[in-house]
Amino acid sequence: MKILLATVPPWLPYHSYLSVPLLTGILKENGFSVIQKDYNVEFYNNILSSDEINAQFKLFAKQGATNPDPKKQGLVEISEYLTGQIDMFKSSVKQEESYNDEKLLQNSFEMLDLTLKTFSLNFPEIELALGEVKYLFDHYDIDEVFKYIYDDGNFFRYYFTKYHLQEIQKEQPDVAGFSITTAEQLIPALTFAQILREYKSDIRIFLGGSYISRVAQNLITDNRFNELVNSVLRGYSEDTIGELMQAYQHGRELDHIAGILYRKGENIINAPLPSYKFIKDVPFPNFDNLPFDLYFSPYRKLPVELSKGCYWGKCKFCELNNEVYTAKTAERIFSEVAYLHNRYNVSHFPFVSASPSPKLLYAIATKIKEAGLKITWSTMIRPEAYIDEMFAQRLYDGGMRLAKIGFESGSQKMLDAMNKGMYVESNKNVLRALHMAGINVHGYFMYGYNGETSSDIEKTEIFIKEERPMLTSLATSFYTEIYKPADGLRIYKLPNMDKSKYIKSII
Ligand code: SF4
Structure with missing residues (x-):
């Protein structure tokens, strides 16, 4: 059985994304034949x-x-x-x-x-x-999505038919899986699924990824979706992808697979999500045969996952609020990085976890420094008050070159309202310590959270102005409420505010 796993556009084409190489590594370790494709970088x-x-x-x-x-x-x-x-x-x-x-x-x-x-x-x-x-129609509306997919003017049909149909005819996959982590990827993925289905009616097509995991329940009752897609693997699929492939290979029932969602006759099978803990011997991601020269950067970079969830996990606006935190050990991360460095000749590693603990980062940096491994990495990090100059220096010596920090606000009242568990003054100290150690800092700031007044906004502006020399770059955003859609495909409520007022004041 031949399995095609692919990342579909649109994503920034700076380096490979992790999910497909991660699942490829697991399936190959288990003896499956996998063709992995980064259709995103090929697209651009x-x-x-x-x-x-x-x-x-x-x-x-x-x-x-x-x-x-x-x-x-x-x-x-x-x-x-x-x-x-x-x-x-x-x-x-x-x-x-x-x-x-x-x-x-x-x-x-x-x-x-x-x-x-x-x-x-x-x-x-x-x-x-x-x-x-940018779709100039409502791409959160299921009818609009399918109208576009079957329209002669569908750009992605033009693209996939011209550039990828021939290779698919040559490779002849029996199963195809696409990772969908944003709403914008849904149309390209379903269009490609439709092209595959036209070419090979019995191909098994499954979808996974954070976005589709959240909206698939609203699609699964729609015949147009079921004609294209056989199943959706919701939640973390490291433990379940092997079971799904075994079931497809041997014609077994899928019902027992955690996180599986599919239509079985008149019934919808919707199994509870898998729980997940990193295990020591989970295979390394497999980036073999990816087109390294196509990425839009002169430096080879490979993503490394350190943890899932957030060890703090209490910020009221965040999707990771109350999510279980689980992390790889520093030993495991070090051996993964060393392996990727040697196998793929890569020296830059974006650590892609949302909120790894600074103590874990310190332990990784220590191992890298002690081993004399010449690599650099970037990461998200919470500005915990214990990050002083010595701590920051160790992070730098162990390869950290970019810290991405969600400062969110310069107003203590707002940090408390969000339940950020941090203090404005200690945030400044951490920023200084990282800057002094030579680490670039990218800051995130958020406007419009419940209860924010013009005086809170002013405090954030003062924070940014005063700390600007130490911030390498920054991004501002507006609070958008996350919700579970009862129907349709929208997972965020649009912010209800006059954005221009805020943007002007920041510029
Ligand atoms: S620290 Fe960051 S990742 Fe963790 S809950 Fe808060 S916003 Fe979310």
Whole structure:
């Protein structure tokens, strides 16, 4: 039995994502034949090519389109320039020299984004940007989603048919699985599923990932979904993917598999989610045969997962509130990093967990320093008050180069309201300690949480202004309430506020 596992667009194409290599590692250890694909990075390389851009402009001209939209006309006017330069823009984000030239890099990324707009000429219902698709219809509405999937003007049908159908016909997978972690990936994944189904009607197609895990119950009752998808593996699937593949291989029932959701005759089988604990001998992720040269960075990077959940787990706005925290040991993480470093010649590791404990990070840094391993890493970290200069120095010496911190607010009242379990003054001390050690810090700030007043906003602005020299970069966002959708596909409530008021004050 041949299994295809794939990451689908849109995601930022800077490095491989973890879920597919993780599951590939587990299945290969268990003797399955797996073809793993990063369709996301292939997507941006294929469509950002002079041939493809040229084809888009030609198609637009052939259709005799006279478009009064000045933005589209503007694109047509610079078509020769974009077609001629696109390969250069793409290669400049992959080469060390141009990558380290801030202005050139920014210009290249802006031009890549501008070039991606070319696809709206012929596919007016989408707008592409790097790592993003904006749908100009309600892509949280199930009927709208299926209307687009079966529409002749579906951009993703054009794309997958042109670039991937042939290889699928050659590889002939019996099972295909797609990871869907954002709402924007649902249409590309279901479109590809539909192409596969047309080509091979008995192929088994399953979906996994955090987004589909949350909305699949609203899709499973829909025949259009069931015609394309055989099952959804909800929750963490490290322990359950092997069982699902065994069941498919031997024609067994799926009902006993934790987290499985599927239609069985007239019944919906919806098994309770799996609980998960890292075990010492879970196989290392397998990144074999991924196209390392295609990623939009001159530095090879591979993601490493340290933990699931959050050891604090009490912030009221957070999805990880009350989630069980489980972490790998420092020994296990060190051997994983050393293995990936040697096997794939990689020296940069984004640690991708939402909230690993700083003490775990300290233990990993100590092991890396003691072993003399020449690698660097980035991570999320909670600014615990015990992170002083010595602690930060050890993190730096063990390879930490970027700390991403959710400061959220400069108002103690708001931190308390969110139940962040932290203090404004000690946050400043931690920021200083990390900065002094040479670690870059990216800060996240959130506006609009319940009860925030203009005086709280002002305190956040003062925090940002005063600490700006120590913040390498920062991002602001607006509080969006998370909820479990009773129907449809939306998992966040839109913030109900005048964003421009806040954005202006920050700029
Ligand atoms: S510390 Fe971060 S990850 Fe943990 S609960 Fe709070 S916001 Fe969520």
